[in-house]
Amino acid sequence: MRQRLSSEPDRYRGRRRVPTPPRSRYAVVVTSAFVGAGVVALGAASNLPDAKAVSPDVLESLKTSQVATEALNERAEDGNRASRSNDREADAELDAAALNDIYLLPLDDYEFTSAYGVRFGKLHAGIDLAAPDGTPYKAVHAGKVTKAGYNGGYGYSITVQQDDGTEVIYAHSRRLLVKAGDAVKAGQVIGEVGNTGYSYGTHLHLEVHVKGTPVDPIVFFQDQGVDIKLKIESVYAGMAAAEAAS
Ligand SMILES: [Zn+2]
Structure with a gap:
């Protein structure tokens, strides 16, 4: 079993x-x-x-x-x-x-507005989660911040690298609340949703790179027990977070 x-x-x-x-x-x-x-x-x-x-x-x-x-x-x-x-x-x-x-959802509430895949002849290498300007977003998994700052089309963005080398990128932020070198935990607020860089409307653009290559975050998170589309994270994850807070 x-x-x-x-x-x-x-x-x-x-x-x-x-x-x-x-x-x-x-x-x-x-x-x-x-x-x-x-x-x-x-x-x-x-x-x-x-x-x-x-x-x-x-x-x-x-x-x-x-x-x-x-x-x-x-x-x-x-x-x-x-x-x-x-x-x-x-x-x-x-x-x-x-x-x-554990892996957690990056936002308490959001609208899933765009999938990973080819869009307008180019690869949309992540997913888009729309939320109001200034909504705090959280690290989906523990790791170390390797980049935090303005990054061209990504606008204000954060890259968090996990122990296994997997990178999660959070883009188009209004404000960043961590800096390069910081260690972050799953569920820790690291930035605010915005509309900076190449972006139409306030949203969080989330990318996952495994061994340096973008993968479909929906599939990646599903494997970790988090369903982005259904907004489900594991019950166990909630328990662990509650224990940590107690
Ligand atoms: Zn996007």
């Missing part, structure tokens, strides 16, 4: 996947189950009316959510073990590792 449910992105990325570290497997299992089920509330099973009254679709969803629940329980057990040994450092390490693994 502890296997990746999605195998497709390997083809897209044309490279061998780095083995998933044990801690991030939970995120993958939970996320895949939730995207597939279309977000099922955890614990819904306990509130269910008579099973006969429930449609087969709902039952199927609950089966899927059971997978997620098990994964979460397993993680909770890990947490308990760490607490029992009264090792706060281990807890902190677990949280830090979880936060390092």
